Amino acid sequence: MKKIFLCLSLALITYNSNAQDFSWGPKISLTSPSLNLSDVNEIQTVSETIDLLEDTDATIGYQFGLFARASLLGVYIQPEVLLSNSNSEIKYNDLSDSENPMEIVGEVRLNKLEIPVLIGKRFFKVLRVNAGPIFTLLINEDITQSSDYEKIESNYKDTTVGAQIGAGLDLAILTVDLRYEMGLQSITDGITIGENTFNADQRLNQFLLSVGIKF
DSSP states (O other): OHHHHHHHHHHHHHHHOOOEEEEEEEEEEEEEEEEESSSSSSOOEEEEEEEOOOOOOOEEEEEEEEEEEEETTTTEHHHHEEEEEEEEEEEEEOOOOOTTTTEEEEEEEEEEEEEEEEEEEEETEEEEEEEEEEEEEEEEEEEEESSSOOOOHHHHOSEEEEEEEEHHHHHHEEEEEEEEEEEEOEEEEEEEEEEEEEEEEEEEEEEEEEEEEEE
16 A cells, blocks of 8 residues: 555656646545445355345445646546545345244445546546546444344455546536446455355445535
8 A cells, every 4th residue: 555655646746747737625525335245145054044135225425535636638637535434234134944034234334545546538628537446445344233143244355446437527616526436356355144254256336426626
């Protein structure tokens, strides 16, 4: 992560030395994350069968931080440093009792430091399109459940990489963006449910709507 910060700083300094336009400012975003599980549908053990539900209910999260934008030769680079909070769910059904299956829901809360680095282009002076990678550093995580039966635990990774794509508008000093973020790798090394540990491709995808002020 230190290497990422250093490379971004050097790139921005070099870019700004030749930039025709530079702005920066605070921004805040609302997010609608969805925790997608794949590669795991059923886990069968001697004593029980657990069925994982891949679809999760989206909840509202938020981000706040700073962005900078430097333009040159018709394109711009926009790095951001954001503190992020996201909530999502892990659901599973315990099917060991076929007559009375039990659904267990775990609410996942993640606090992160996120660093998107977007490359974009302007159209008609007010419209923008952009895309680029996002680097995420996990600060802390918490999983709360509706029941203590079959406790959920997940070994979340300290750093992950994703990608964002979106469009925005510049209206005087306001900048508005709508983006979609895709997880390019699993954010966890595995999930434990009760006494069973298994691998799962667990990715966090989300829509983001943000508003910022340019200086």
